[in-house]
Amino acid sequence: MDYIWGGMILLSLVFGACNGRMQEVSDAVFSGAGQGVEVCIALLGAMCFWSGLMKIADRSGITIFIGRLCRPIIRVLFPTLGKNSPAAGAMSLNFAANILGLGNAATPLGLKAMKCLQAENPRKDVASDNMLMFVVINTASLQIIPTTVATLRVKYGSVNPLDIMPAIWIASIGALLVGVLLAKLLNKWRAAH
Amino acid sequence: MNIIGAWAIPIVICLFIAVGLVKSVGVFDSFLEGAKDGARVLFQIIPSLVGLITAVEMFKASGALDVLTHAMEPVAQLLHIPSDVMPLALLRPVSGGSSVAMLDRILSAVGPDSPSGRVASVVCGAGETTFYTSTVYYGSVGVKKIRHTLIAALTADATASILSAWAVNLLF
Numbered sequence: 001m002d003y004i005w006g007g008m009i010l011l012s013l014v015f016g017a018c019n020g021r022m023q024e025v026s027d028a029v030f031s032g033a034g035q036g037v038e039v040c041i042a043l044l045g046a047m048c049f050w051s052g053l054m055k056i057a058d059r060s061g062i063t064i065f066i067g068r069l070c071r072p073i074i075r076v077l078f079p080t081l082g083k084n085s086p087a088a089g090a091m092s093l094n095f096a097a098n099i100l101g102l103g104n105a106a107t108p109l110g111l112k113a114m115k116c117l118q119a120e121n122p123r124k125d126v127a128s129d130n131m132l133m134f135v136v137i138n139t140a141s142l143q144i145i146p147t148t149v150a151t152l153r154v155k156y157g158s159v160n161p162l163d164i165m166p167a168i169w170i171a172s173i174g175a176l177l178v179g180v181l182l183a184k185l186l187n188k189w190r191a192a193h
Numbered sequence: 194m195n196i197i198g199a200w201a202i203p204i205v206i207c208l209f210i211a212v213g214l215v216k217s218v219g220v221f222d223s224f225l226e227g228a229k230d231g232a233r234v235l236f237q238i239i240p241s242l243v244g245l246i247t248a249v250e251m252f253k254a255s256g257a258l259d260v261l262t263h264a265m266e267p268v269a270q271l272l273h274i275p276s277d278v279m280p281l282a283l284l285r286p287v288s289g290g291s292s293v294a295m296l297d298r299i300l301s302a303v304g305p306d307s308p309s310g311r312v313a314s315v316v317c318g319a320g321e322t323t324f325y326t327s328t329v330y331y332g333s334v335g336v337k338k339i340r341h342t343l344i345a346a347l348t349a350d351a352t353a354s355i356l357s358a359w360a361v362n363l364l365f
Contacts (some may be wrong), residue, residue, distance in 0.1 A: 047232065153314055
């Protein structure tokens, strides 16, 4: 992350100079910083609400129950997860929200899952294998109906705005498989070294 | 679909609360406690998100994307990714809002049912804002060393773009 983040900033100076866009780069510093806070504020309501709801679910045993229901899938992806870990339930709910395209619910549920995974993580500043797998699955984001894309296609008069769905499924399932396999392989490889 | 989405959320909420009431866990107190935790977690994310989004905005403003697209031209040709879609494929993992804006521009320029328009739609629909997700998720629990997360996630993103072009060629 150090190199990517630092590299992006250094490169923008270089390219900004080459393209004569220093003013834009300079403006972007402050608008970007402001946007970072705006994104957080936009998330705040959903975050509070879903965290509150998940607390109720935890206390009434719903999280554990859902985790047990999804155990077969969870066990394959996260073999080192504790048997009764509350993370299993939170992760299952996060996957369900992602697939249904409920982004507002998916992020708070995902953060809740991260918190549960962190509780089982022996080294708090280093990502555990389970965390890594969970984040990779989330960055591959399987979604049944791509609502935003469909809306734009309607706007520009597509004859059949949803005819691209099978192609999207192929691409996202393929990406998910590659991500999961690579995460698994690298987890094993790093553990061996 | 919107029907599934519209029903799913209220039903899940009512279900959770009903079970909570039956087991008398003190639903409102639990809710408040959880919501407070949620707010706290979110404030922990602010620094990492400000850092990430500022870097992304600077990078975009510098015009580096055009240069990168140009450099990737041979790769794009090899993988049959249309050249007008390449900037979108590069931007997709970095910034969600800008990708949607770029898809808007592409669709208005070439039409949603043209080959490029279709590939662009699929690239946008199949991808995810990898850097954002990784920053927010790890930032919320204070994990700093993310090991091979980005290698796996970005390879998955590249796969999504390649498969997008392939699937559109195959199906249309």
